[in-house]
Amino acid sequence: MKNVEEYMQENRWMRYFMCVVGALIYSFGMNTFVSSMGFYASGIMGISQITQSVLVDKLQIDPGNINISAVLYFLLNLPLFILAMKSIGKRFLIKTGINVICVTLFLSIIPVPKTPIIEDRLTCTLIGGIICGAGGGLTLQAGGSGGGLDILGVYLAKKSKGFSVGKLSMLINAVIYGVCIFLFDVSVAVYCIIYAVFSAMIVDKVHTQSITVQAMIFTKTDGKQICDRIIRELNRSATIWDGVGGYTEKDVTIIYSVLSKYEATILRRLVREEDEHAFVVFNEGCRISGNFQKHL
Incomplete structure (x- = not known):
């Protein structure tokens, strides 16, 4: 007789492939719909994007062809891998590492459109939330995560019965977008909050283990x-x-x-x-x- 762990280990390579596909979907939604409108994502990615805006727009630092937000996203995730290794498990760490590396790579490869594909800001925000949430949820469904707040979310979900990855995302993002209001335009922060809430809802719908x-x-x-x-x-x-x-x-x-x-x-x-x-x-x-x- 199999137990649930053995069921989850079936088609192991397919689950690794799902992590890569989830990273691709998330990166496509991020660059095509979120970044193209000058909006900011949630969690570690949002922190990385805000830092890039401060360095490039405020401090006038020329990064050349380097995607600063992608590099920062990778670096900020490194200490959180330790938490995943000690508290959540080796398989989760491997799949999360695959996803983080792939997201870093795809964000650097997929171009950000100079002209938004959809002019309406709200529509673009909702579509971006659907695509990015689906990508993040697919990775969680495969047994990994997109790193950052997903690691903390899975860790806390194991500790608390009423907790979910999406709830932590909304909590932390309230602080992040509060900072956005002071650094950038208020309307940008509002659209970013809409994106974060909608993306978190999609993540919890796709992540069937929760x-x-x-x-x-x-x-x-x-x-x-x-x-x-x-x-x-x-x-x-x-x-x-x-x-x-x-x-x-x-x-x-x-x-x-x-x-x-x-x-x-x-x-x-x-x-x-x-x-x-x-x-x-x-x-x-x-x-x-x-x-x-x-x-x-």
């Missing part, structure tokens, strides 16, 4: 085998009780469990193997109070 799901399984078996596999393979508990079919008036076993959206995919496969005629109901986004461990 979405809780309650599952109810209706089976005509005794349910013991399914329950045992949920406990052994998913490391989740389950409750079993007896029911009666309203139409058939025959005995039915009901199994109830709460897990992540990612684990729900594994549960579907598991239930099919035990009872292909079982009826399963999933309810996403349930609120949980008590001892529920996040498997990120």
